[in-house]
Amino acid sequence: MGTTLYQTKTPNIIQDLKVTIHDTITIIPPHPTENRSMFLSNIDQVLNFNVETVHFFVSNPQFPPELVAEKLKSALSKALVPYDFLAGRLRLNPDSKRLEFDCNGAGVQFVVGSSEFELGEIVDLVYPNPGFRQLVQKSYDDVAMHDRPLCIFQLTSFKCGGFAIGVATNHATFDGLSFKKFLENLASLAADKPLATVPCNDRHLLAARSPPQIQFDHPELLKIPAGVDLPNPTVFDSPEGQLDFKIFNLTSNDIAHLKKKAKDGPYSPNAKITGFNVVAAHVWRCKALSSGSEYDPERVSTVLYAVDIRSRLNIPSSLVGNAVLSAYASAHCKEIEEAPLVKLVELVTEGAKRITAEYAQSVIDWGEVNKGFPNGEFLISSWWRLGFADVAYPWGKPRYSCPVVFHRKDIILLFPDIVGASNDNEVNVLVALPSKEMEKFEALFHKLLA
Incomplete structure (x- = not known):
């Protein structure tokens, strides 16, 4: 590849x-x-x-x-x-x-x-x-x-x-x-x-119900004990110590290969084989199997990724503010190692499907009752298809648009490539890890892409 x-x-x-x-x-x-x-x-x-x-x-x-x-x-x-x-x-x-x-x-x-x-x-x-x-x-x-x-x-x-x-x-x-x-x-x-x-500025559209009704378990959220302040930033603490970082560029051929690999595996009716889902599954496997000093097959790995809830709650797409929740997929490392790619794609797919209107409202109500923040091994933050570089200003479109990156172990960033910022089938994967974990991650990234 x-x-x-x-x-x-x-x-x-x-x-x-x-x-x-x-x-x-x-x-x-x-x-x-x-x-x-x-x-x-x-x-x-x-x-x-x-x-x-x-x-x-x-x-x-x-x-x-x-x-x-x-x-x-x-x-x-x-x-x-x-x-x-x-x-x-x-x-x-x-x-x-x-x-x-x-x-x-x-x-x-x-x-x-x-x-x-x-x-x-x-x-x-x-x-x-x-x-x-x-x-x-x-x-x-x-x-x-x-x-x-x-x-x-x-x-x-x-x-x-x-x-x-x-x-x-x-x-x-x-x-x-x-x-x-x-x-x-x-x-x-x-x-x-x-x-x-x-713009629609009515954020009451995402208000909690009165009284709140928490209808589901929410393992993707971590409750903060009373008297303890939320960390800032609130998603993950910045890691201590030195991190290596690398960018892995997945070409359209690489992504097509991952899709084919998923389609050629055992039939999985619940797996939605999209570009994001196969990349997320691939990255999840590499991250889960490279984490920690020793491999523990019974350890549970949880990946978080964002899902827009505007359409799920039937609220305007023009709503300003944050209408995104963290979907999650979890599995034991043994399953992540041994399962065919399509099984991981299925788990990622089900994570997004889990966020129905009722589930989204339950998350919002959970936030009314509890102080807390997303809880997982790592978060995939995708800027891949936001399309900032497609905005046409009077002076032209951007040559490139990007976040200012602060390297953090528990966030893996997906963002478009400069050659075709509007090309949905090419993506860069930014990873920051301690050097020994990075060696494992890199080796797995290439091995599992073959």
Whole structure:
């Protein structure tokens, strides 16, 4: 198979992009908006941390970075009317003890910077370069929560005329799907066009029932004992110690091979053989069998992965916020090692099918009763088909869009390849593990792909 590896120590990576910040301004709505408090769902409540993305654009003589900056400022200001909460601040309601948005029109931050390099000199935009952190303004962690901007844009120009737009948003504002729609709306406003999608801001659509009705067991959720604070970030603690990381590129041929391998195995009527499901099954097997210092066939391995619940709950696809839950698949390591690929695909398929409307509502109600967060051996975080690089701005589509990566042992990231960011059949798998576990994972990745 044609699997490509980007090694931990990659030559030709410029880690210091020599970015100078020239200006920082506050963007506010073009006219006063209603001062109100905005309800946040139980899913939003546990996502009080920042998500950072960078969107790279090649030079366009009709849209030099200075003009792009002005158009972005204007579009952002207009967007703060339908997305009024984005100009607000996060606060803890003293009565309910819940987080909420204070829609007070305080504004979002807009930062202008420049790099001493040309975009072409960075060479590899896919590689999770630590230098990309210079392209996203930090989130004022030293500022009190109720004064901290929920959204920060940074436009960094390169010497060639290309530029990067870095965006930092509090995760409580958007999930991946609603952030994509926000970018599409921003692109439309920058082109002096109407909104592409009118956002639905009613997060009460994901409110718990009264009284709560927890109808299912939820092993994918871990309850926090009373008096213990939630970790931050709340999904997994950052690991201690040194991690190696590698990117495994799965070509369309690799994925077609995995699909064929699943189809040629024993018949499994409940297995939905999709690109994501076969990749998730393959990654799960490699991760489960490489974890720990010694192999334990009786150990249970649980993989988590996101499922959008908008259609399951029959709520608008335009709903802004977090409408995603963690599906899970579990099995003993002995089964994961010995079962045909199609069996693991079946378990991944069933994990997603498990999240019916009733199950999703039970999860939301669980969050009303308990403090807790997702519970599994690791999480597959997929940016593969979010399509950020498909957003058409007046100055063109991004050359590449990517998250700013912080390497964590218990999160494996899927994201598209730069050659065809809209090519659904190619994916990069970013893995961060201690060196001995990485050796096992890499060997299994190749062996099981053969």
